[in-house]
Amino acid sequence: MSTATYDDNAVPVDDEGFFTEPDRWTEAMAEQIACEAGIEELTERHWTVIRFMREQYAAKGTGPTVRVLGKTSGVTVKELYQLFPKGPAKTAAKIAGIPKPRGCI
Amino acid sequence: MDKRIVILGGGTAGTLTANRLQRTYGERECRITVVDQDDDHVYQPGLLFVPFGLAQPQHLVRSRPRQLHAAIDYKMAQIERVDLDARAVHLSGGIRLAYDVLVVATGAALLPEETEGLTGPGWGENVFTFYDLPGAVGLHGALEQFQGGRVVVNVADLPLKCPVAPLEFAFLADWYFQRRGIRDKVQLTYVTPLDAAFTKPVAAEALGGLLAEKGIELVTEFTLGQVDGTGGRLVSYDEREVPFDLAVVVPLHGGAAYVGRSQGLGDELGFIPVDPHSLQHPEHPDVFAIGDAAGLLASKAGSVAHFEGETLVHNIGRFLAGQPLDATFDGHTNCFVETGYHKALLIDFNYDTEPLPGHFPAAVGLPLLKESHANHLGKLAFEWLYWHSLLPGRELPGIGSAMPERGKNHVHA
Numbered sequence: 001m002s003t004a005t006y007d008d009n010a011v012p013v014d015d016e017g018f019f020t021e022p023d024r025w026t027e028a029m030a031e032q033i034a035c036e037a038g039i040e041e042l043t044e045r046h047w048t049v050i051r052f053m054r055e056q057y058a059a060k061g062t063g064p065t066v067r068v069l070g071k072t073s074g075v076t077v078k079e080l081y082q083l084f085p086k087g088p089a090k091t092a093a094k095i096a097g098i099p100k101p102r103g104c105i
Numbered sequence: 106m107d108k109r110i111v112i113l114g115g116g117t118a119g120t121l122t123a124n125r126l127q128r129t130y131g132e133r134e135c136r137i138t139v140v141d142q143d144d145d146h147v148y149q150p151g152l153l154f155v156p157f158g159l160a161q162p163q164h165l166v167r168s169r170p171r172q173l174h175a176a177i178d179y180k181m182a183q184i185e186r187v188d189l190d191a192r193a194v195h196l197s198g199g200i201r202l203a204y205d206v207l208v209v210a211t212g213a214a215l216l217p218e219e220t221e222g223l224t225g226p227g228w229g230e231n232v233f234t235f236y237d238l239p240g241a242v243g244l245h246g247a248l249e250q251f252q253g254g255r256v257v258v259n260v261a262d263l264p265l266k267c268p269v270a271p272l273e274f275a276f277l278a279d280w281y282f283q284r285r286g287i288r289d290k291v292q293l294t295y296v297t298p299l300d301a302a303f304t305k306p307v308a309a310e311a312l313g314g315l316l317a318e319k320g321i322e323l324v325t326e327f328t329l330g331q332v333d334g335t336g337g338r339l340v341s342y343d344e345r346e347v348p349f350d351l352a353v354v355v356p357l358h359g360g361a362a363y364v365g366r367s368q369g370l371g372d373e374l375g376f377i378p379v380d381p382h383s384l385q386h387p388e389h390p391d392v393f394a395i396g397d398a399a400g401l402l403a404s405k406a407g408s409v410a411h412f413e414g415e416t417l418v419h420n421i422g423r424f425l426a427g428q429p430l431d432a433t434f435d436g437h438t439n440c441f442v443e444t445g446y447h448k449a450l451l452i453d454f455n456y457d458t459e460p461l462p463g464h465f466p467a468a469v470g471l472p473l474l475k476e477s478h479a480n481h482l483g484k485l486a487f488e489w490l491y492w493h494s495l496l497p498g499r500e501l502p503g504i505g506s507a508m509p510e511r512g513k514n515h516v517h518a
Contacts, residue, residue, distance in 0.1 A: 081342040
């Protein structure tokens with residue numbers, strides 16, 4: 001387990017950089033995480049997905065997959081890939097400060 | 106007690122649940138009704154072998170009601186919807202079935218039409234799936250005609266039934282083309298939405314190593330956005346392309362259509378949310394789900410349905426008796442992975458323990474995550490056990506619901 005520093009706060013993250021304690025996340029950290037993930041600016045559409053990820057994590061204990069995001073977030077899979085080109089579910093989860101979404105096997 | 110148990114689905118999970126319930130509680134305690142829409146129970150593990158001529162399609166299908174104990178009522182009908190408040194299922198023809206316990210076992214449906222172009226030009230010509238019987242038969246014909254070029258095996262997205270089957274297809278294709286003497290004229294590519302050959306690190310390394318050994322290219326993190334049959338291209342949502350002459354695609358999966366018409370029953374993909382250990386619906390305690398229909402973070406595989414059956418039948422008894430549920434399912438999954446040349450791997454894991462090397466079911470037994478002829482024989486022997494032991498709801502000797510720990514080597518990837 002390692003730590004990353006966002007908004008002058010050291011937060012615990014896993015080996016791939018996902019938050020392990022989502023309560024430590026603040027909105028102010030998101031821009032910085034996004035920048036590390038290659039997204040220069042978070043638009044309102046990005047925020048729609050980020051907030052949805054956090055809601056889903058709070059309700060279900062895991063972030064949604066891309067398919068579920070496309071069906072339920074109000075953003076299509078095509079647009080999700082435009083917003084988060086390197087894998088929407090994983091990138092949005094990282095920016096939203098939640099653990100890596102667990103997929104089915 | 107004379108309770109009514111309605112089981113939706115007469116496949117692996119529904120059939121073994123009905124028979125186990127009948128064995129455990131008998132006619133005096135409950136009346137069991139199984140509903141399905143046709144009379145064809147397909148031995149799904151056999152679909153993998155049909156394209157290569159290693160199984161005959163007609164041998165994989167048997168009558169659904171004939172797999173059920175004689176005291177179980179079988180209704181052949183379409184399921185219109187479930188009315189959770191009224192505790193009733195509405196079937197085609199105006200039939201209404203009231204229940205005290207509902208078991209959803211209607212599996213996963215293939216949704217090829219949800220991927221752009223998949224069922225367009227080329228579908229059934231140079232684009233196939235082997236996940237249903239007509240597709241597997243069509244692919245057999247296409248493989249026989251195939252004289253060389255690019256063969257792509259692709260998983261559109263998760264979840265999918267039998268997550269190892271596409272890998273097995275790639276391994277068997279390598280062997281098939283070797284046998285035909287044209288392997289050097291065929292480029293084989295395995296395309297997956299995962300970031301490795303499989304989900305769990307130790308298994309991903311072993312299975313990814315086998316792909317490399319057999320000269321099968323691996324393309325990862327490819328979520329299928331479009332199939333262009335005419336142009337011979339798979340296109341991902343992030344606009345990467347994989348060319349093909351023959352594409353073998355595992356389509357998107359969802360729950361049965363009636364789930365979407367039954368308010369409060371399923372999730373956004375049509376699967377049934379249930380407690381991962383008790384298999385009970387979180388908001389409707391009289392509803393349980395088993396097998397591929399359940400929205401669990403477990404594999405959609407027949408072995409899971411088998412191991413869940415023990416938990417489910419016990420918990421239904423407790424529920425009907427007004428007692429707290431005490432049987433827990435641990436996510437146990439067990440899969441033979443055919444690798445060609447009369448060999449197979451075996452993997453065995455659960456919610457908490459990933460597929461690891463070692464032996465099954467104890468320190469002496471079948472080798473795990475390692476090719477062997479014994480595993481291949483195990484896979485072939487399973488078909489007899491399926492019809493004569495698993496479906497009738499009998500215990501398989503030496504293989505219990507809980508994942509065995511003995512025999513596993515806890516290594517790190």
